[in-house]
Amino acid sequence: MLMTIGGVPAVFQGIAAIAKDDMIVKTRNCSFAFSSTGWGWIYLILGIVIFLAGIALAGIALFSGAAWARFLGVLLAGLSVIADFTWLPYYPVWSIVVIAVDVAIIWALCTGPSRSNW
Incomplete structure (x- = not known):
């Protein structure tokens, strides 16, 4: 369920970055720079x-x-972690929160019981 909930904010982030570039705030001297669009x-x-x-x-x-x-x-959660890592210069707090959610998703998928063990 976290993946479903986590996909919605990413869609809204993408729409915001596409619709209005000047809405995205970028820090100076970041080690990587990408087009926000x-x-x-x-x-x-x-x-x-x-x-x-x-x-x-x-x-x-x-x-x-x-x-x-x-x-x-x-x-997919790993790809989301990578994307949020590159989003750190734009929105650092939000990126860290989403990375934490993605790590929780990865942990749950890797450690959760499978039907074959029941």
Whole structure:
């Protein structure tokens, strides 16, 4: 369920970055610099994929114990961690919160019981 909930803010971040570049505040002297419009598109696409995968994974595959669903969930949450790490110069507090949620998702998917163990 966290993946579903986590995908929605990413979609809104992507829309905000695409719609209005000057809304994004960038710190000086950051070690990497990217176009906020480009990251907006990446966030929009990643947010939609995470949201849809969260619905499909939570509703169908994870509860049946499919290993591929765990792998896909960990992969998508890992991509979200990378995207939020690169978003740190723009919104550091928000990025750290979302990274913490993504780490919780990865932890839950890696340590949760599977149906085969029940």
